[in-house]
Amino acid sequence: MRTPPSRLAAGAALVSVLLWASAFVSIRSAGAAYSPGALALGRLLAGSLTLGVFCLVRREGPPPRSAWRGIAISGLLWFGFYMVVLNWGERQVDAGTAALVVNIGPILIALLSSRLLGDAMPPRLLTGMAVSFAGAVTVGVSMSGDGGSSVLGVALCVLAAMAYASGVVAQKPALRTASALQVTTFGCLVGAVACLPFAGQLVHDAAGAPLSATLNMVYLGVFPTALAFTTWAYALARTTASRMGATTYAVPALVVLMSWLFLGEVPGLLTLGGGALCLAGVAVSRSRPRRAPVLEPAPAPRA
Template identity: 70%
Template sequence: MEKKALAAAAVTVLLWASAFVSIRSAGAEYSPGALALGRLLAGSLVLAVIWLARGGGVPPRAAWPGILGSGLLWFGLYMVALNWGEQLVDAGTAAMVVNIGPIVVALLGGWLLKEGFPRALLAGLAVSFAGAAVVGVSMSDGAGASEGGGASLAGVLLCLLAAISYGIGVVFQKPALGHASALQVTTFGCFVGTAACLPFAGQLVEEVSTASVGATANVIYLGVFPTALAFTTWAYALARTTAGKMGATTYLVPAIVVLMSWVALGEVPGWLTLLGGLLCLAGVGVSRSKPKRSTSQSVS
């Protein structure tokens, strides 16, 4: 991956990690659908201004199947399911479960996008998934604290739905980037997701009038940074590498979420959590390693 694409991926990972903390905070005053719509409206506004200022143009017809698919699944269903899930489990557990998504990305990318299944990628996925699982186990005592074990299970299932939606959405998005720019794909995908969440408009109007300034500021932050900026940097990097490798980089998110929770909420991670974070980092490194070339042929 070129240096600019790597930097774009790093921005995405950091901002998406911060989103888990912001969602957890805003979710105390906003319902899942209203939070998703508010976030998408803020993101759509910022993206529309940038798109118009740069004369982005309308994506060609060939890009629309991918834009519609990613918009409905990733910008729409993913955000509602994640918001709902984070009302039932803590941010760290949500991040761990959602990071099953890269496995969906790698498997579908290898099959449908013909990216193949390099051994380094599969090994890295396995190591990082083990690390994400360790992070989840280490934080399990705090999961579902709002309503007990049943709610915790429901929250995990909702986060799993978000992970699957995210994984399929990425596979929809990748071909679209072959026909349209990262800005076009992100902007119109966000528009599609916003339209899909319009049924929650009544809830949003009602909740904005009663929510605190801090909660509303979190909603706006989610729209401007983890949505408008981070989804654009993601699309930029995705257009320059495989879906499988980009998916693997998001395994860094749970470890960063734990660190952010530590700094923002005063939650000190235990040694098991730190071990899981290191495994996540190690797995990403393994997945990005290049195969050795033999004198007779290269390994793809």
């Protein structure tokens, strides 16, 4: 029995949010030894190498010319600028504040895609995003530390959210003529080239970094970058940018769960409640209204 495309897209989106949630755990280790730019470059180089191997195995050539504009914009903004700025921002603010500010991204995606791509904004999507954002605020408040947040750190996280949203919206048209693997591979390469000025810092940091930090950086490149961005592009090609953006609201809830399982950080009731709201909002935003039953016409009376 053949799996419906909608279920394949939903499964691909689930893989993306699971791996992106795991990235927050890995960044804690790698970010302690690598500077923001060096970590972004190392991650993108590992991702580009992995994606290049996939392209060779599948004999994927360069994308068509019509897709390059979207690939270049998403590569510069989402793969390059976003990763550097987010790494930098998380050094200035606590994790809760960073997660809260970056979670304006799905709202920006919905606004931009409605304006630029003509995406519909059904009530269920808007309601689900509102519920999920309330959950993200709850998680962010509950995870905030006592050290306060710098204005610079908050501004960097806002820039990261804007770059993420713009990159997603730019990527959508490219997927009309190029495959998910092509869009991801060449977007990652564009991001890596943009981060080459940090090559010297990467070499310097790698010389003194513990093995665990370097392995976490490689993990970030292979799984949350190469695999997760490809499954994201696959799902994005089969649904709207607004709906895909709302799906990422599951990430804060999954981060809470993974921190509990792998870092021993026991969440409080407020954090658990916020995570539940995030998941509930995603479920609402991705649900579809029930179709009204089609009534069979009554048989004509016999004479």
